[in-house]
Amino acid sequence: MYIGLVTGTVVATIKHEAFHGRKLLIVDQLDPDGEPTGAYDICVDVVQAGIGDRVLVMDEGNGARQILQRAVAPVRAVIVGIIDDVEF
Amino acid sequence: MQLAKVIGTVVATQKYEGLEGIKFLIVQPLSKQQQPKGEPVVAADATAQAGPDTLVFIVGSREAAQALPNTFVPVDHAIVGIVDDVQGSN
Numbered sequence: 060m061y062i063g064l065v066t067g068t069v070v071a072t073i074k075h076e077a078f079h080g081r082k083l084l085i086v087d088q089l090d091p092d093g094e095p096t097g098a099y100d101i102c103v104d105v106v107q108a109g110i111g112d113r114v115l116v117m118d119e120g121n122g123a124r125q126i127l128q129r130a131v132a133p134v135r136a137v138i139v140g141i142i143d144d145v146e147f
Numbered sequence: 148m149q150l151a152k153v154i155g156t157v158v159a160t161q162k163y164e165g166l167e168g169i170k171f172l173i174v175q176p177l178s179k180q181q182q183p184k185g186e187p188v189v190a191a192d193a194t195a196q197a198g199p200d201t202l203v204f205i206v207g208s209r210e211a212a213q214a215l216p217n218t219f220v221p222v223d224h225a226i227v228g229i230v231d232d233v234q235g236s237n
Contacts, residue, residue, distance in 0.1 A: 067179070067235025069150075069204065073194050074228030075214050083148075083204075083228075085179060085235060099179045101148040101204050110235050120210040133193065133206045133214035133227045136148060 062089045062142060065112045069101050077132035084108060084138060086116055091147060102136040103127070115140035150177040150230065153201045157189050165217040170195055172226065174205060181233070190224035191215060202230040 067085035071078070081103045088098040093113075100116060105126060108114050116136055117123070123134040155173030170192040178184040181202070190205050193214035197203050203226045205211075211225035212218050 065235075067233060069228075069230055070232040070234065071204070071228040071230050073196055075193055078228060085233070087179070099149075101150070120208070120213070123210075131213050131218055133210045133212075133225055135206060135208070135210050 060115055060117045060139070062091065062093075062145065063087055063100070063102075063114050063116045064089055064095070065108050065110050065114055065138075066099075067110065075133055077127060077129055077134055078103065081105075084110075086114060086136070086138065088116075089113070091145065093145070100136040102138045103134055104138045106138055106141055108138050108141055113142040114138045115142055148204045148206045148227070150179070150181060150233070151175060151190070151203050151205045151226070152177055152181075153197050153199055153203060153226075154187060163221050165220040166191075166222070169215060169222075172197060174203065174224070174226065176205070188224045190226050191222045192226045194226055194229055197226050197229055204228045204230060
């Protein structure tokens with residue numbers, strides 16, 4: 060998983076059915092110090108995250124399918140948490 | 148998943164079984180600001196509706212094949228949506 064910052068939304072009417080009814084958010088990947096790494100992902104949101112939220116992103120297909128409760132889904136990146144604090 | 152732009156088409160009549168009827172498009176992966184980033188790739192169009200210059204989003208690795216009718220096929224990039232709008236700060 061990685062820490063990210065929600066910076067945008069993708070609107071798409073024509074999309075695979077696994078995305079129907081799901082919000083698609085653009086998440087900038089952050090390093091542990093909170094600096095953008097330059098990478099981004101379009102993620103499926105399941106925790107009602109919004110622009111400006113620091114979030115936890117799980118980027119793995121098997122986990123995504125379990126979260127979406129679909130045996131088949133072309134999905135990897137899913138927002139699974141909204142971060143309150145990071146200490147290390 | 149990443150944003151990408153459709154820049155071409157690949158036609159291959161002889162191909163691995165299970166790939167019949169699948170449209171293959173050349174897509175240029177894009178940065179968040181929709182600028183070209185990295186090398187173009189050939190992606191299976193799971194929407195079957197993406198045309199030239201269309202802004203799409205693609206998924207990679209094994210999950211790409213999960214977007215197709217036959218999910219056990221050698222496909223590692225798939226177009227899984229056509230973008231209407233991208234909102235937010237970039």
